[in-house]
Amino acid sequence: MGATAARLASAPGRINLLGEHVDHQGGTVLPVAVNLRTTVSYTPGDAWAFLSEGHDDGGDWTRYVRAVLDILAEEGHDLVPGRLAITSRVPEGRGLASSAALEVAVAGAVSDAMPFDLMHLCRRAENEKVGVPCGLMDQAVAACAISGHALALDCRDGTFFHLPLPEAELLLFDPGIERTLADTPYAERLAEAGKPGSAAARHVAEENARVARGIELLDKGDAEEFGDLMFESHASLRDLYRCSLPALDTLVDELARVRGVYGARLMGAGWGGCVVALVEPGVRLEGGQLLVSDDGLYRMAADDADNGS
Numbered sequence: 001m002g003a004t005a006a007r008l009a010s011a012p013g014r015i016n017l018l019g020e021h022v023d024h025q026g027g028t029v030l031p032v033a034v035n036l037r038t039t040v041s042y043t044p045g046d047a048w049a050f051l052s053e054g055h056d057d058g059g060d061w062t063r064y065v066r067a068v069l070d071i072l073a074e075e076g077h078d079l080v081p082g083r084l085a086i087t088s089r090v091p092e093g094r095g096l097a098s099s100a101a102l103e104v105a106v107a108g109a110v111s112d113a114m115p116f117d118l119m120h121l122c123r124r125a126e127n128e129k130v131g132v133p134c135g136l137m138d139q140a141v142a143a144c145a146i147s148g149h150a151l152a153l154d155c156r157d158g159t160f161f162h163l164p165l166p167e168a169e170l171l172l173f174d175p176g177i178e179r180t181l182a183d184t185p186y187a188e189r190l191a192e193a194g195k196p197g198s199a200a201a202r203h204v205a206e207e208n209a210r211v212a213r214g215i216e217l218l219d220k221g222d223a224e225e226f227g228d229l230m231f232e233s234h235a236s237l238r239d240l241y242r243c244s245l246p247a248l249d250t251l252v253d254e255l256a257r258v259r260g261v262y263g264a265r266l267m268g269a270g271w272g273g274c275v276v277a278l279v280e281p282g283v284r285l286e287g288g289q290l291l292v293s294d295d296g297l298y299r300m301a302a303d304d305a306d307n308g309s
Contacts, residue, residue, distance in 0.1 A: 095268020
């Protein structure tokens with residue numbers, strides 16, 4: 001069913017602690033939703049209208065909105081056209097899954113579909129309508145995360161469970177390297193990852209082993225050894241998957257020499273984006289933005305939002 005009254009829906013960006021470039025190969029990932037969110041205000045009307053703070057009307061961002069609406073309609077959701085006003089604190093092109101946050105927030109605003117269903121519908125929207133062959137991770141965490149927990153997501157079948165985060169904090173470092181996946185070797189590397197014996201396939205196999213060990217360490221609350229796995233993951237992304245850049249490598253190397261930093265790695269698809277660090281509680285470093293874990297999708301009636309409830 002579609003929404004029939006004015007409503008707000010909000011979905012978070014994410015960081016990924018471990019499990020990079022394994023989601024599209026059916027591996028397990030450990031993302032965390034963070035307190036950078038995209039919010040969509042929906043008001044029913046006679047026709048669709050899209051507005052986004054800081055973006056041109058009809059710009060490239062609208063294809064993600066239309067992709068979600070098309071998939072929902074194809075799946076039988078009786079959507080009521082209306083005005084979608086979008087605001088976002090999720091930076092674009094930084095590896096924080098801004099497109100998934102937008103997709104899930106739009107779907108949450110205009111439909112009554114449950115979060116588990118939305119994560120699959122929104123992945124289809126990006127795969128089939130936008131043309132990005134992403135895995136399930138970004139949409140799953142945007143829809144289904146729980147604050148204070150990592151989402152252990154099996155990308156083969158979409159099953160997941162939540163793991164409490166250890167006694168540590170997350171810092172985000174943004175070197176200012178923008179990119180869009182369409183302008184990178186993303187699709188080429190994805191194809192290589194499916195070829196047994198390739199360097200990219202070796203990364204996937206070794207990263208899956210790191211995730212399995214990482215789940216054990218999170219269950220124990222062992223932040224220090226988990227951080228070692230993050231450093232190993234970055235080295236593999238640099239040397240085997242070949243999706244890092246010198247500026248990101250330098251930043252990770254510098255963080256590795258700082259007391260109180262348990263682990264660090266590039267985050268997101270690569271060829272740009274940010275570095276995430278797992279640090280001892282209270283550690284603050286120049287250029288590091290403290291991230292707080294957050295819940296996934298939430299919805300509320302527009303009247304409730306206006307009343308501050």
